[in-house]
Amino acid sequence: MPKLFRKVREIRNFLRSFRCSNDNSNSIGFVPTMGYLHKGHRELIRRSKLQNDLTVVSIYVNPLQFGPGEDYETYPRDLERDLTVCEEEGVDVVFAPTDDEMYPEKPTIKIEIPGLTDVLEGAYRPGHFSGVATVVLKLFNIIQPDRAYFGEKDFQQLKVVQRLVKDLSIPIEIVPVPTVREEDGLAASSRNTYLKEEERQAATVIYRSLLLAQKLFSSGTRNAKDIKEAVLRALLSEKLVSKVDYVEIVDEEFRIRDDQVMEGDRLLVALRVGKVRLIDNWRFGDEAV
Amino acid sequence: MPKLFRKVREIRNFLRSFRCSNDNSNSIGFVPTMGYLHKGHRELIRRSKLQNDLTVVSIYVNPLQFGPGEDYETYPRDLERDLTVCEEEGVDVVFAPTDDEMYPEKPTIKIEIPGLTDVLEGAYRPGHFSGVATVVLKLFNIIQPDRAYFGEKDFQQLKVVQRLVKDLSIPIEIVPVPTVREEDGLAASSRNTYLKEEERQAATVIYRSLLLAQKLFSSGTRNAKDIKEAVLRALLSEKLVSKVDYVEIVDEEFRIRDDQVMEGDRLLVALRVGKVRLIDNWRFGDEAV
Known part of the structure; x- marks a missing residue:
């Protein structure tokens, strides 16, 4: 079974000692998810396992990136099932924080990238990418991976994350992974x-x-x-x-x-x-x- | 003399090996400045030296936080003098990047904290705190210190940085340092x-x-x-x-x-x-x- 962490402090301590051991050469791959893992996530995990010494999957349905009237409440959740998928794929560490742990108080920061967060998905889902950017930056600061894996299915999100990394000099390699499709072509989601x-x-x-x-x-x-x-x-x-x-x-x-x-x-x-x-x-x- | 770095990659490599040596117990203190160091900066440096194994001072006049018509061009600069101050204070590392190194392309990110970045200084200097937030996050991602020191003289800036750290789960302790004044009470600036x-x-x-x-x-x-x-x-x-x-x-x-x-x-x-x-x-x- 993967090692399951619920608390920011605990996963930080664990990863800090891992990072510095093995003559400071250990690499960490990170797959951020909202859970209910499917074959698209499995592909992200496989890529991470190929390139890193340790793979961390986060499972967290981030309320900040849902607008009013969207599907935050009904978004599918099943941690047991997700842990089984992670075990099958050989994930080392799962980070599944509670809301209190992620947001002890509601963040007030708004992150915009004009021309990117305010068009297409951003125009139809106001505030969505600010919520995505906030949680991604938080998770990056908690996990501090060497590489992070994002599916091209959420293409605009990938672009936002790539821009954050560039604009903020974040020392993480963003690895885009092509969309995984069902046999009839429907994108896994x-x-x-x-x-x-x-x-x-x-x-x-x-x-x-x-x-x-x-x-x-x-x-x-x-x-x-x-x-x-x-x-x-x-x-x-x-x-x-x-x-x-x-x-x-x-x-x-x-x-x-x-x-x-x-x-x-x-x-x-x-x-x-x-x-x-x-x-x-x-x-x-x-x-x- | 403090060790002087001009390139992001070089200071990152240096700090990475420092951080992990000494059984992973080395701590890094960080004093971000725009240079032309005065007694206020000296106080920040002294605090950092008391609490950390290594003290890094950055010297960079950040164009992003100046508005049109402000004093970006005339802001005082004197790296030689600053290096002497750093030597006197026992600073270990100075990071003085060029504009090209900090901004290979112009960042497009806008960071706002409603109620904080849009009032008082933020109202009189539109975009100022977004520029401050961007450069502070960049510097944090480059230096990855354990503690960072900010003067209370720029009180609203201190509040912005504290809010960034909280909202984005940045693993850095922000240490506020009381304003240093000249003998007649004028705040050092x-x-x-x-x-x-x-x-x-x-x-x-x-x-x-x-x-x-x-x-x-x-x-x-x-x-x-x-x-x-x-x-x-x-x-x-x-x-x-x-x-x-x-x-x-x-x-x-x-x-x-x-x-x-x-x-x-x-x-x-x-x-x-x-x-x-x-x-x-x-x-x-x-x-x-």
């Missing part, structure tokens, strides 16, 4: 458990729409508007898609691409299948899995 | 060098005004408005005081005190003597030095 059977089937339209965009790109279409419209139409062709928040293309600096799409640009989508909000993205130039 | 002889004399009105507030408090006056008005009048009685930005009283949570002043509250003032902007503060209940 804890929120997939919200989907009823019919909705789960309908959600495959997302991956099909991303592939359509890639196919258009491969066959020479470069106009961003044309590609976005095709994707939007494809998504809306599915009756259970009740709302599309955005279909957008950004360049590698996360600037909205409004003219010619280039290889390396990212298509980002957010939509509701029934009442379940899902996001996904695609890098132009990638091949279907 | 690098900006005092801007004062012409006449202005330097006129600037003593600040300390006299703070003492007046304490005297009123000691003799039973508790009404915040009465005390603030008396201080304002005292400041404006000096002809070379060309403008008073604010005279304000805050409680220990930095909430504006608009009724009864309590022991432990802080009187904060900002004003111009000639063209030189100075700040100072006083804790009600303290005794004159």
